[in-house]
Amino acid sequence: MKKFVSAACTGLVCLSMAACGSGGGTGGTDSGSESGKKRITLAKENDVISMNTAYATDGMSFEMIAATVDGLEAMDADGNVIPALAESYDLSDDELTYTFHLRDAKWSNGEPVTAQDFVFAWNETVKSPEAEYSYLFTQDGACIKNADEIVYDQKDADLAVKAVDD
Incomplete structure (x- = not known):
């Protein structure tokens, strides 16, 4: 019986290794496309449910969003907050208003x-009943003015965020 289990395990390992091979693929580039841009293919254990940050609720979606989209700030390897799309920010004297200065970035x-x-996306998120993480804009998270009324009381209002320029 031990020999059978050992042989079965060996066969399973061999099949697994064969499945991990490149299979003669394009080696990370899309040589068939007109643009010739590079691409990456990931094999993950689950499907991505949504790439829309307002509706993503699963780890795989969050992982793919984090790999493809920057926020205003990010965390470095040591857990420190660092600039991402915001190259800097100013904090008002009363410490209630943040003004983010965006770096040049393109979609x-x-x-x-x-x-x-950002104003559009944040307002859409708090106003959508399907956005499970909209509470992160409320007093339970970022404490953005009007978020509690919009999320919890379904009032027709806008978040107290504005774009003073591009």
Whole structure:
């Protein structure tokens, strides 16, 4: 019986290793495309449920969003907050208002990322009943003015965020 189990395990390992082979693929580049841009293919254990940050609720979606989209700030390897799309920010004297200064960034279609993109996305998130993490804008998270009324009381209002320029 031990020999059978050992042989079965060996066969399983061999099949697993064969499945991990490259199979003569393109080696990370899309040589068949006109643009010739590089690509990466990931094999993951689960499907991505949503790439929309307002509706993502699973780890795989969050992992893929984090790999492809920057926020205003990020965390470095030591857990320190560092600039991402925001190259800097100012904090008001009363410490209630943050003004983020965006670096030059572009969407995948070449259009510039603007402050209005953040205002739009944040308002859409708090106003959507399907956005499970909208509470992160409320007093339970970022403490953005009007978020509690929008998320918890379903009031028709806008978050107290604005884009003063691009």
